[in-house]
Amino acid sequence: MFPKASFFKALAWGFAVTLLITFLLQRIGFIKIDFDEYLENVLILGSWWILTSLVFYYSRKISLHKKNLLKILYLALFFTGILLLDQWMSIPDNPVSIFLLILFWMGIARFVAPAFFKKYQKVIFIVYGLIWMVFSILRWHETYLREHHEMAIFMLLIPIPFFLLLWVFEQWKRMRDLENQKNQAELAMLKNQINPHFLFNTLNNLYGLCVEKSDAAPEVVLKLSDMMRYTIYEGRKKEVSVSQEVAYVENFLELHKIRHRQLPKIDFSVSVSEDKLISPLLFIVPVENAFKHGVEKLAEEAFVSITLDSNQEKLRLEVENNFDLSSQSTAPGIGLENLKRRLELTYPGSHTLQITQKNGIYTLVLEILWSR
Template structure:
């Protein structure tokens, strides 16, 4: 199995092979290069360079089975037949040979880059059909052809760089699409890793309230239902309204206050000048951590202070909570690492995240610049 190489490495290998083969063929007398014909030489060598690069780029994907080997053999025999026919007819710039050579190169392109050729085959046939007709019309008048020989050659060669540019663009677009799909899949996975700790504890508390026949049990069910609905449906979206995210946090805080008999001091300050779109479930991780690692480990005096300010230029979210230093885990949780990765994917180069600990107070500051 051939190793996989990048496109730029394939370009390097293709250039090296093209220069080496051209030099050897010239030294052995198989080809003659007119060094005064700069443009023609550049186009011809450039075409061979791109072709060799494509072979190196796709060589790992080409499975050399019986069918592939037979196609290579057919192409070699076809090219040999073209050269013998051209030699037998002995007509300079023979339109028949040119037509067969065009078919040969189309066969090469279809073998090396089948997906690209299938997508643009109608355009390729149309362009080269018109080019061959124009070349034949020029060839009809030999005196005119001799005077405009360079134009005739250019007509045959100029479409090649344009198709190669289209191919490079298609590869670039394909890579970007794959990156986008990968990032979206990773974002979805990270969203689905929201800590189930809160859900389990809430269900346990709900069970206790039901046993006690507490009047707050229906309220807990309603808030929990709203949160689960938001997580399942809104959490799948790429963006949601900031106001919906705020409602989600309020439901979470309400459930937390119902859960704890010694109610912690919870302050949630919200100031929204503009209800913009935001990536869903972006703030729940630091909020969950404030209760999981702070409130639940404190016997008394626990507090959580949250501030969310949305301005036309940016969004600022800040949360701080106290904690018991003796009960803190040495190993950091996965939640904040997931949050960092989500921010890198959703808001590259347009976010700021700062996490600090000062004695017994933990603080998270998150800023997102609106695009």
Template sequence: MNFKIPERKRKTIKRLYKIALVIIGLVIVIFNDTFGKLEGFVEFIALYFILVFITIAHWLFKQIKSLIRLKNEKAKTELMHLKSQVNPHFFFNMLNNLYGLVDKDSKKAQELILKLSDMMRYSIYDGEKDRVLLSEEIAYLENYIELHKMRYHKAIDIQFNIETNDTNYEIMPLLFIILLENAFKHGVENLRENAYVHITLTAHNSELTFEIENNFDETQDNPETGIGLKNLKRRLELVYPKKHTLTISKTDTIYNATLNIKGL
């Protein structure tokens, strides 16, 4: 049978214990000359200071534990906020395209709506989870690519190579979408011809590498600007501290991003 002391009574006991320590300390200081010669007084003082030390150590432990908890709660809140910012403008652009397709090609509009609803469901519900399966993240990226293929009226060389025997690794949701979205936003959208996006995802021995390369128009905006990459970098710092590297390289017309995560 478990006996649990009520919270109010526990607080009262703690308060009385602290008061008792203070009173005993004052008695020792004031009446040291009187009780100093008594047998066992030295041992009593030693026991008293041990209790004081334990009390201070317990208080410090509680303060440190409280600070860690607050830090973790703050990081979790920040992470949730960052996830909510991932790709709202993509959905906005797709809805605008759907509006124009409804009258022109209703069948294509219906297909877009179905794929878009799958993506929105994943972003809203699975995006809130701490971890998702790698296979689910891959399916999300494939839906994104298919949507863009349906959206653009030009030839795009898109290659998505997956090199792994295990897609059951658990990873942070919405991990790669910003890199893929940047490839389309800063590359495909601004190129009239010869646009390409090449993606390679490898996962072996608890290590994952996602590499994406695309060409872009050097006269347009810089692919490294915007909140997208800052968002991704901060989420990686929060979820995979000291376990990841994000390498970005750029020439006049080629942009390459490689994300590596160890210890999955």
């Protein structure tokens, strides 16, 4: 997110360099600071501070190859020419010098922030074009130095903070967009991890039925086909309805009922008063784990209890199963870690996932608060 630590470091370096150069220039008499002109001093030093900070901030992105070195040389020569011209004309607040200084700072801005300058260059030219024309009119007024000097300088400097705030906003928006793109790419990767994981387990089950020449094998193939169709076409969507996810889990349970000779006790209780939209393929992970780590490793009296409730406020999924204490593994499975990460990305701050293991009973409770 923005601002980054490097930006604060750039501000600190920019502040230190600006104060040092200002102090040295004043000491050698190159510039004179009127300490009574608070507004002018704050705006000028603030502008130098921010612009110097931008140079530090972009220093890693600006490689000093021949082309950039030439740009820096041209800007330095241009600025030197402005100072010589202003000294030669010897006119206080010379409109010609002010115009050239505006172009110089535009060149600096284009060098350190080319993308931002290119995007808003028309606005920048229009704003400063109008300000320079008003400044020129005020400058040639007879009472300028007495009545309009401070206002004219203020007009020249006041747009700078607004453009800097706009730049900060653009940086924040860019960082947010990059983070969203990263999250979406990670979500897509995590969804793709679900399909092979489930397919591997189910094909193992189907292989066992085929070896036994079971009449249930064709029906398993059909159920598997329906489930894979769902994972391929619905799984790539951002959201699906809760009822679609329920139907997917029901197919999964039916597949296991077909496979097992000694049917485990399966209880699936569903109450959907609000058929909200939800990220796909969330329910299958805890349900599949209940069979993989419970039913598959218990010789008898295996059970799986699933309770799903979706109302106007939240969705609550509870999966409970017994397991063999002697074969208990402390390492979390890929599927469960996958589920946790997906929940963090999709429902940050609006979900809870609680897992308990007590007396051979494994319980997973997932709650998702619906956004309003």
